[in-house]
Amino acid sequence: MSENIAFTPETMTQVHKIIARYPEGKQKSALIPLLHVAQKEFGGWLAVPIMDYVAEILSIQPIEVYEVATFYTMFNMKPVGKYVLEVCQTGPCMLNGSDGIIKHIRETLNIEVGQTSADGLFTLKTVECLGACGYAPMMQVGDFYHEHLTNEKVTEIIALCREGQLALD
């Protein structure tokens, strides 16, 4: 494990609080919450040394972390841009024009789904239903939902990102 991977003392306090939610010996339950914390703290994705570090904190085998991290779609297994645009493409969003929104982002940023822009600012992802069907079409950026999307609204959001003004958490 790389020596320079470590949570800040503030984050470590949060980590211990999370582990305390479970009975003694059941600390593995903290794995998914801790991976969220780690992904946020270490640049938006989970490199192997980071997963090993989480395994060490929880006294579990690294493989137990890998198998979980690769199962859940919110964990990124490779580097992503600062702003990950996650556009819902499932039925109800499709009925309300998500295809057009995806096309608009592809053309505006000149990237395909799954790619990151050359400046490292944006990654475009399509995702499955995020529970915003009544407010479709929608996308998630960071911790927040952006709903009732139109091409104009997407253009505004992208501009906000470029200015560093879009809240992520």
Next chain:
Amino acid sequence: MSKKLLLKDAHIEGIRFFETYRKHGGYEAAEKAFKMTPEEITEEVKTSGLRGRGGAGFPTGLKWSFLAKPEGVPRYLVVNADESEPGTFKDRYLMEFLPHLLIEGMIISSFALGANTAYIYIRGEYAWIVDILEKAIDEAKAAGFLGKNILGTGYDLEIYMQRGAGAYICGEETALLESLEGKRGNPRLKPPFPAVKGLWECPTVVNNVETIAAVVPIINITGAEYAKIGVGRSTGTKLISACGNINKPGVYEIDMTITVEEFIYSDEYCGGIPNGKRLKACIPGGSSVPIVPANLLLRTINGEPRYMNYESLADGGFATGTMMGSGGFIVLDEDQSVVKHTLTLSHFYMHESCGQCTPCREGTGWMWRILKNINAGKGKMEDIDLLWDVQRKIEGNTICPLGDAAAWPVAAAIRHFRDEFEWYIDNPEALTRNYGLANYADPIPAVAQ
């Protein structure tokens, strides 16, 4: 007629906070419950006829009564807030606007079940709702409704939030428990049921957010009064999240005596179809339940009006009926392609299959690839039968219901819209056009707008 039990105070400013919630009668049900015995509370829930609001509709009181109570073994309540069924966004609304209703329901339910620790397993994407609920938990604790020796009763309860990380399968209760234990969301074989061996092999009740919230009005007005609302075995009120091609998408609380026609066309609910279009089809209970064409949605095969309740929506079985499911109500207007819509759903299930059972892991991919070919203008007529054959081989052959949930939408689309599949295969150049209503026309004439 609209009757509100859960959302009656949703419009009040500040109802998200303890003080306002309390001022409007909040936590009175909890106070009342602490004067009852756990058995009496469970009896009230049984009498109410409340059925699980997550989709399966299993009687809640009965589920509670199955909870094993061995000496010295902790019991747990786990609230399923993993809401991921396409078309469903009702729990999100409840948690976002009425977090204390869920917390109060959890206090009463945990007391009835004898649980001293309860978890809310929430889908990872609802990140901001975690903050709302954690604040509500802190407020309730500061007011003495959580923590040690609640209201001097000697009863202790802690509630914790647990965030998932993007996996539809974790809405299945045993997959949820696996995930809460820090593992992949692979559903468990049943039995043993969670009521006997659940979280960390301890007796556990897993209930949906709306189900637990409904316990509050049940204690307030009594189970007998709750049971008088609605009809037959569809008692109480139900949250419906309506979306797709309607004028007023959103979350509505209905008592289950209104017709589907009223729900879609009245201004009190969906407000009709936009742009003067006509109704083509609807998936009334979340993406897993069968899609039905307009004529069968509004009337049963016997010509009776169809109502928004468990029994009426299921009338006719899968041949001509559908299901209430989670209440995720998806409306398709005449411009929509059922084939393309089914393609997106098949992609969803392929993506969300946990991969544990071969029929589901392989079958969902097959279905998606066949549908993709048809949608790309490369379909062959025998593909329709192949699709039918694949879905038949998934249904009933998997550990958990995700297999059925993946098979049913495809089966229903072929059952009712086979002509549309054939038309797309025969006319690949027509893929950009709309097949329209064909012979399953909406019996309601278009409204000029």
